Amino acid sequence: MDQNARDDAAVGSLLLQDQLCFALYAASRSVTTRYRPLLDELGLTYPQYLVMLVLWEQGSVSVRELGTALQLESSTLSPLLKRLETGGLIRRERRAEDERSVAVRLTPAGADLQEKARAVPLAIGEAMGLTPEQDATAKHLLRLLTENVTRN
């Protein structure tokens, strides 16, 4: 309560510790750092892991669809996908029905990696140490914030 009351009064402050944006920035990097040793075992970086999540879920997607799902530009995805392809986890091929579009799909090695990845979300969830209610509240607020910030 004291904490919240103090933070409430901080709107418009230039103090670092008052800023929600800094809490967000620090939290995001701390989570990525926490993922690193787990993903090293799979030979993935964190953004590569997110791409693999989409592919495990959807099977085959265009670069554009990946960008929509992950909110990333093609200028970020193209080099990342090239590295995943070099690593033998995905293949890319132009779509016959629209030659502008590129279909990204898993190789057998990429599909196999899903099994090794199953332990990752549990380990991260445990490290975050939030109750299910806190986890749900955080997700809700972050989605709301993202939607507002993107629209405004």
Next chain:
Amino acid sequence: MDQNARDDAAVGSLLLQDQLCFALYAASRSVTTRYRPLLDELGLTYPQYLVMLVLWEQGSVSVRELGTALQLESSTLSPLLKRLETGGLIRRERRAEDERSVAVRLTPAGADLQEKARAVPLAIGEAMGLTPEQDATAKHLLRLLTENVTRN
């Protein structure tokens, strides 16, 4: 409630949209993107803006103290500070009492920039569109999460 109940059951899921980590990653980038046009006016990037916040607050700090405040490595800060120094906003000098340490302080131009920066937190706060209670809750949960993830 339905949303929360559905999310509660998602612990350990490999679905992208279930992951708190992705909500965090997307939110952090969306906020940084929202800052960009505002900070362009000041000639700053978002991490540079965070460094300036610390300097406006503290006056003079070592690179190590900046790293502690922002949770950034010297390998990130050193080139960033070099760019701020080239831009005429800060000066760096070895400390007499400990020649390993470097004191970072504002130039007059760097100090003057604070006035132009005052409008930034308000604009961002408005764009985020959270109630004061939601803002405080989000900050609380993000700090808790960061602390847990960093420790575990």
Next chain:
DNA sequence: CTCGATTAAGTTGTGCGCGACTGAATCGAG
């Protein structure tokens, strides 16, 4: 006092992340 351990800042290499841009394919108003 001394010298191995620690600490501070910086360098290097790799991988994002995005704005600005390019070239090729497709769309669609007229």
Next chain:
DNA sequence: CTCGATTCAGTCGCGCACAACTTAATCGAG
């Protein structure tokens, strides 16, 4: 049908972000 507008993937340049490492200065056990 046509040609300007749009869409898609990709390249380029720059600035993080961090692991691994280097160099120089300080610390501290013996």
